[in-house]
Amino acid sequence: MVEFLTTGDILMEDKRISKAVIARLPRYYRYLGEISEEGIERISSKELSVRMKVTASQIRQDLNNFGGFGQQGYGYNVKYLYNEIGKILGIDRQHNLIVIGAGNLGNALTNYTNFEKRGFVIKAMFDVKPQLIGKEIRKVKIYHLDTLEDYISKHQIQIAVLSIPKNEAIAVAKRLVNAGIKAILNFAHTDLEVPEDVIVENVHLSDFLMKLSYRVSSLTENQ
Amino acid sequence: MVEFLTTGDILMEDKRISKAVIARLPRYYRYLGEISEEGIERISSKELSVRMKVTASQIRQDLNNFGGFGQQGYGYNVKYLYNEIGKILGIDRQHNLIVIGAGNLGNALTNYTNFEKRGFVIKAMFDVKPQLIGKEIRKVKIYHLDTLEDYISKHQIQIAVLSIPKNEAIAVAKRLVNAGIKAILNFAHTDLEVPEDVIVENVHLSDFLMKLSYRVSSLTENQ
DNA sequence: TAGATTGTTAATCGATTAACAATC
DNA sequence: TAGATTGTTAATCGATTAACAATC
Incomplete structure (x- = not known):
């Protein structure tokens, strides 16, 4: 089946983000803001999951609805991820x-x-x-x-x-x-x-x- | 397997009601209050589903978590169901x-x-x-x-x-x-x-x- | 009785968690 | 390179919807 697809076929699809995911974004945003204020520069999904009392898997799945914000072996840059979620939520503007x-x-x-x-x-x-x-x-x-x-x-x-x-x-x-x-x-x-x-x-x-x-x-x- | 069970074995279980169901109860309660004030005495899950824009199946499933409040061929008595949901929500007392x-x-x-x-x-x-x-x-x-x-x-x-x-x-x-x-x-x-x-x-x-x-x-x- | 509608089981759908290959 | 951790696929779990036998 794969051979029938050409680049872009799937990418065109407008993937619907579930309401549950969107409802969790403000909480990620709040935690990342606090973590950033603590002066922490990077965080792994595992560390964040412990703080937020959710699974690391859920964090990675949620974020990957919007793009790959992390880096293998490193984790996520706190400030960058904070800003990106702000953009997703549309609060980068008035x-x-x-x-x-x-x-x-x-x-x-x-x-x-x-x-x-x-x-x-x-x-x-x-x-x-x-x-x-x-x-x-x-x-x-x-x-x-x-x-x-x-x-x-x-x-x-x-x-x-x-x-x-x-x-x-x-x-x-x-x-x-x-x-x-x-x-x-x-x-x-x-x-x-x-x-x-x-x-x-x-x-x-x-x-x-x-x-x-x-x-x-x-x-x-x-x- | 069934022959090993005696009456009561299953009934003892404390079935956990999901958060989603509980979150819907106040809305049922509100609609039933309004319907009751309109002077309507009975309603089927189908009629209620149209008003509330949910499926009749969901209404029946939700209610049957707490007991059989309806009657085949008749539907639900509005006032009775209203009061029962009030009791479930614990708002029958101060x-x-x-x-x-x-x-x-x-x-x-x-x-x-x-x-x-x-x-x-x-x-x-x-x-x-x-x-x-x-x-x-x-x-x-x-x-x-x-x-x-x-x-x-x-x-x-x-x-x-x-x-x-x-x-x-x-x-x-x-x-x-x-x-x-x-x-x-x-x-x-x-x-x-x-x-x-x-x-x-x-x-x-x-x-x-x-x-x-x-x-x-x-x-x-x-x- | 015949018709309507429940209560409940089975099927489907979606969301969460686990696992792991990819890769920094 | 070796270790860490992501992105993503696969497995599991739970919630919703459909179907229908039970029954008023």
Whole structure:
């Protein structure tokens, strides 16, 4: 069978990276950043696996989805690998965000300075409460939700953060999609209805507590 | 082989439920709650699968990890199934929480009234800033972190929510463990070091943004 | 009873781990 | 060169989907 293939046949294929792999990348990135700050220049998959409590095999498999970043007999250059994973994650450049909902959670997120360290810059907030419009959180201005589409079309906004009650979330998500937003970080406790090409990441906070609750409860039952 | 087994041999086994199944339970619970509120009394796995955009097979497999909740030819009683999943998740009873860190995120979480609807009651907050001690957020008092162990031993606290900077998180987590806490919802951007029997659920907010960023970036690259 | 739909077994698919030849 | 460790193939494990007999 091999003789029928010519160079490039297989390389052309757009290999789909599994969600599990992508979900692990931020953790690699964090560990490599810490290791780099410790002044360590090189690391083997084995050493990294011990730190991260995963298998060395998984690390090598994960990384080789994106290319060969290591060197036989040597391991990986920490800083280089850190930068490469940053590129893969797309955080080598700035992403402009808007936050919809200037309530407690919206404010907390806007005040969360760690986002900017990773290139995520919050450009504006939106709400409907008259008393909030015009206020500023860390230099980020709150606009009325009516001006949402206008703002998005005038600025380079890639990602919207949705921190509003669930009964309004679906309608606002549709407006975001119509205005051209391609990615939504959804804190509202509902699934959004968006086209296939719009990316949604759900953060349902009470779901995390329920998972804890399950495990706490099953512990006590068996004892 | 079968003739060697007597009744009960297999039933004794403590079947481990996979994490993937448990992670799906809160979503089932949410959909069933909504369906119940619509006044729908029964539903088949097929109908539910259409709503939830999963396979009917997966629903039946998931549920049958915990018992047969349905009836052939009929489907599932919505309210009954809702309650049963609630019991499995351990939210048929109250869980007392404490929140460590009364910053923006800690305040937002304490103000998040949805937790109480699911039986998660925040009993106290802790911080080190003198100007915060004694203040109240929604009737929840802020105590000094020095009194943490004392408070935990005097009250029935199952779960701690950690919303403090990462450089303090590991040390505080150790104190929580020593004080007897069995479950931690960790918002600090670091992995905690805890014994095997302590349950940690990590919520690394910037990781979610990085996952979005990856997908936004890979979209633009291929076009 | 006939039809519907479960509970459960079997088949498939995908992800993780192990093994090792390639090579620095 | 000898030793170390990668990149990658093969083996294993687990999770999802399909199929269908059991049964309401």
